[in-house]
Amino acid sequence: MPFDIARTRAAYPALTEGFAHFDGAGGTQTPQSVIDAVGAAMRTALGNRTPAFAPGRRALELVDAARAAVADLLGATPRGVVLGPSATALTYTLARTLGDTWRPGDEVVVSRLDHDANVRPWVQAARAAGATVRWAEFDPATGELPAGQYAELVGERTRLVAVTAGSNAIGTVPDVA
Template sequence: MGFDVEKVRALYPALADGRAWLDGAAGTQVPEPVIEAISDAYRAGLSNVGGPFESSERSAGIVAEARSAIADLVGASDPASVTFGPTMTALTYRFAATLSAGWNPGDEVVVTQLDHDANVRPWVQHAQRAGAAVRTAELDPETGELPVGNVLELIGERTKVVAVTAASNLVGTMPDLKPITDRAREVGAVSFVDGVQHCPHDHVRLADIGADFYATSSYKWAGPHLAAVVAGDPWTLENLHPDKLVPAPESSPERFERGTNPFAQLAGVVAAVEHLAGLDTDATGTRAERLAVSRKAVLAHEEQLATQLFEGLADLDGVTRHGAPQGACTPTAFFNVRGKAPKAVAAALAERGLNVSAGHSYAWEAVHALGVGPEGGVRASLSHYSSAEDVTRLLDALAELAD
């Protein structure tokens, strides 16, 4: 295996500050190739698309390259299935508004307690406006898992959308999605999968997931702040007609992208996908083939660190981990330290050179289902550039705080 975490870390300027960056679920740092790609795009000169000159053609080329890169990353069949937007939240609202146009009283949407609120509230709000019913699948508060049956029993003949996460941003749970997306398709419903926390920690194959739409945010996997929603089949986009300006493109996915795309940021997206594809230096072949090899190497590295983290937390008296999935999960731990407020713990860790998140992390339904309330807890989330030393530093600091 050609994955060397120290060589990977050397590509990230931010990591040179000596801190342990354990907040990957809130956003990863950016490697030199991405920084350079964005800078180079600006240096070369960019113009809006449609012009008969080089800088305009360069921008159009960057957009096309970025669609192709995202398609390779998630295993999409066609780059034309990739829609860009500023954030996953903004894109979800955009798709919710479009899909809900045909909803009527008596129709239903299915959401879950496991999801980030960005894949709950847009659907709930548009359902309320249409008079449609909202059905919420409950998670298991002991394990933090989302039992498949809890979702399947809510999907019926009046279901219009099933919104479900591929990986919890709070506790790391990775539900079994295929039975859910299959059932949604059987009843004619659309499945909208939040892959924001899933994409950084799995080798994504849309065909295996079966989602009609899959959302990802590049700043969660070493890219710039930009998001994409990928359709399982471009035909799905062709049959949706969002609100748009009259002279805006009629073609998809362009008609979903409001205004001018951020061309330099998209150049960074391409560089980020290339970076991920090259994390295992033994990987060869096409970008998709290199991604398959490199993602496998990264997953092995993260699994080892996750074991160290989870076992270490379990050994600490006074530290309670919320949600301990028995099945697949990302290297994310959500916990509290006895007698200490989550924000106070995060601040104390920050003083010790450790970056972690605290609060509800916008997993609004989940923090209530887990019984911790809006104050939430502390979240430590590992990335491909995390090291065993980072985890050891965290565990040692928590042992001191819990004493």
């Protein structure tokens, strides 16, 4: 069955304005089904996630259902799905948490292929801890991220290696394994 572009476009109300949206940094175009689901959730009593009272249980159920849906889409387990406002915000939270355990002389490896959301939080956390940042370079001719360079970049003092599973800029899918 061919891809139905008209049906897909019709699912996104913002596209009726006539603009082309290539990358929505800090947000994306929202399909009507999501708008409807958010509206339905906001018309009910919700509270902090807790089993102690009905609005809290409802919030737990919504989050659990969302995690299960994302896990199903990705072939993952729901407990491995983290939801938040953006990849950047989630990475900053994780970087601050892990960075609190780093010390001068520790090392963090980041890639020049990665989106800034998977670079800047780690670089800033390393700087705050006095850790060293080491850079993996990509090949501009091929767009590839040569895996062999990691043998030299990763050492005993390496505390984190941040690398993309797929570049949002040029489409490279590094050999992460």
